Amino acid sequence: MKKRHLWLSAALLIAITGCSGDGEVTESDLALLKTTNPPPTLIEKNTKENLDLVASIEHDVESMKELYDVAVVKGDSDTLVAYKVKHLQRFHMKRIEKKMNKMLEEKYPDENFTVSSDYKIFIEAVELQEKMKDPDFSDKKAKKKLEQIIKLKKEMT
Amino acid sequence: MSKKNSNKTPEQQQYEQLEQKHELQRPVLKNCIRAFWVGGLICAVGQAITYFYIYFFNFTEQTAGNPTVATMIFLSMLLTGFGVYDRLGQFGGAGSAVPVTGFGNAVISAAIEHRTEGFVLGVGGNMFKLAGAVILFGVFSAFVVALIKTLLGIWGVI
Numbered sequence: 001m002k003k004r005h006l007w008l009s010a011a012l013l014i015a016i017t018g019c020s021g022d023g024e025v026t027e028s029d030l031a032l033l034k035t036t037n038p039p040p041t042l043i044e045k046n047t048k049e050n051l052d053l054v055a056s057i058e059h060d061v062e063s064m065k066e067l068y069d070v071a072v073v074k075g076d077s078d079t080l081v082a083y084k085v086k087h088l089q090r091f092h093m094k095r096i097e098k099k100m101n102k103m104l105e106e107k108y109p110d111e112n113f114t115v116s117s118d119y120k121i122f123i124e125a126v127e128l129q130e131k132m133k134d135p136d137f138s139d140k141k142a143k144k145k146l147e148q149i150i151k152l153k154k155e156m157t
Numbered sequence: 158m159s160k161k162n163s164n165k166t167p168e169q170q171q172y173e174q175l176e177q178k179h180e181l182q183r184p185v186l187k188n189c190i191r192a193f194w195v196g197g198l199i200c201a202v203g204q205a206i207t208y209f210y211i212y213f214f215n216f217t218e219q220t221a222g223n224p225t226v227a228t229m230i231f232l233s234m235l236l237t238g239f240g241v242y243d244r245l246g247q248f249g250g251a252g253s254a255v256p257v258t259g260f261g262n263a264v265i266s267a268a269i270e271h272r273t274e275g276f277v278l279g280v281g282g283n284m285f286k287l288a289g290a291v292i293l294f295g296v297f298s299a300f301v302v303a304l305i306k307t308l309l310g311i312w313g314v315i
Contacts, residue, residue: 032212120217155220 028127032119035084040072041129043142050074053108057081060107066096071125074111075146080153081115082122093117116153124149188250195249199256203229226257233258237265263287 027036040054058072061081069084081104085096097115104113116122128145131137165173206228210221236242242262246253253259264284271283285292309315 032208118218120211120215120221123212152215152217155217157220157223 026127026130028123028130031123031126035069036071036126037069038071038126038129041074041125041132043073043075043132043139043146053111054079057104057108057111060103061100064096064100064103066092069122071122071129073125073128073146073149075143077112078146078150079111079113080121080125080146080149081113082125083115083117084119084122085117114150114153118153121149121153124152191248192250192252192255195245195252196256197252199229199253199258203256229256229258230261233261234265237262238269260288260291263291 027038030036040051040058042050042054044050054072054074057074057079058070061067061070061072061083066085066089067083068086071080071082073080073082081100083100085093089096097117100115101113104111104115124145128142128149131145132142203225207218207221207225210216210224211218214224216224233242236245242253242258243266246259246262253262264287267286267288268280268284271279271286273279274283306315
């Protein structure tokens, strides 16, 4: 009887986990598990100057040896920098954030940065970058999404 | 002869020797290994639940802690009710008592034990018999740490 229950629970578990979406797996779905290295994203005007700036920010952040995955999204006024920290370096999260803030402020004094090592923020940034590829996804929606991500980052409880 | 033994009668000393001969040795290393695995398993489940909240809901790493703790306590309460957590506790010892799930177990165990004494004075009065100490000293130590942090902040140390 007990064995039967065990088999039934196992079958139910497999059946439930089998019903997981439409089978299409995007980069943001796997962002928690693997390195995605998303390209820098620009929400405002795609001028060469802005593209160079956002690429330069990503390059500078990626050059920090404690990190292994970086997503940069530049909006009108705010620039979001989400990153993943190497496992053993996670003991020094605050120090890394301080160092990054200092480096970015010194190098790009005109930009307003929001930096985060939170996985959720990283996933959301990758998702936004994926949505930006869709021509139906307007700049207005992208700006709203970026604002939501920054608001989420500031949430404490 | 030591001072401790000098007050004892020869019969008492003889009994003590006999007792020591038959006393079972505590398997400390085995208990530690068991606690390590059971505690680690509970924490791994907690981490999986945290990722679940991050992935499927609008929680960040920082905010996912609260619902994770609530879920873990709820699960341990259910498992205590079904009699599963008691067996886990018997096997894992401190590994099952130290994580937050041990708190849920302490609350429900006391509630089950005293349910025959009625809902108000039995369950209500004794539910926090064990967990009350955890709450009291938890709140008090949180207050002390917060006070120290505030003072250090005011003095500009941190």
